[in-house]
Amino acid sequence: MNIGDASRLSGVTAKMIRYYEAVGLIPVPLRGANDYRHYRPHDIHWLRFIRRARDLGFSLEQTRQLITLWQDHERSSAEVKRIATDHVAELNDKICQMAAMRETLVELAENCQGDHRPECPILRDLADDEMTATSRVS
Amino acid sequence: MNIGDASRLSGVTAKMIRYYEAVGLIPVPLRGANDYRHYRPHDIHWLRFIRRARDLGFSLEQTRQLITLWQDHERSSAEVKRIATDHVAELNDKICQMAAMRETLVELAENCQGDHRPECPILRDLADDEMTATSRVS
């Protein structure tokens, strides 16, 4: 299998497969006489693992750790769980921040006529020097 | 006022003030004989506007548009509102994606013993070729 086939089967672009190889996230593949990378079913499995982890929002570094644990049959599930729950906490933080932004913006937008006139509470809030108009995010 | 004072008063680092100037987000300031940038209260106001927009999660590009509208006294509030509601939609999308990741991870983590043993449903899900174990995100 060449990189194109591996890409189609794993859902990871050829570009990213090369990148993951460069940063040591996947093992260096064998090369044919033409210097083409050569992949086997096991490598596809590996790539799908990465793709799934990335889909769940794990960073490449977290993904790297998960791969290491995956490969280590002596691992403790506690280590895996810690990475996962840490990531859940990160997600929670980000979600809360974005939700707060959203609430503020929704409130501002609700008070904006959204017509041809220049008067706009959104701009008024942004331009406001004082900490008054709306409860401030962050 | 030098850049340090502007930074303290606006809450934008000197680094970022120079950056915003370089990318045309703020007007080029006057310079003193020593080549130091010179800021006036009006510029602080400008910087605070940017900071507030950034705190609400607007991209620099969106911020640039908001500034343009802010400066334009002939603007229609509809344009401002459109940028804001577009951004709310972006926030919503991201929040939904992250919330979905979170749900999946919480579910997987709940089923993980988190002990010294290697058996782990999280890794099993990540390594799973089929679309079975848990409802897939994205």
Added chain:
DNA sequence: CTTGACCTTCCCACTGCAGTAAGGTCTACC
């Protein structure tokens, strides 16, 4: 033998900053 679909490496762009290096300048104190 040509066409086009592959593959290769390498370099650049993006966002929104942070850091660092090498230098000039101002202020205060001795």
Added chain:
DNA sequence: GGTAGACCTTACTGCAGTGGGAAGGTCAAG
């Protein structure tokens, strides 16, 4: 006058994760 240190200047590097493209080698079908 000298010196310390707090400030300013430009310019370059890096980060995460890609996407894009150039310039070239390779392979299979027609």
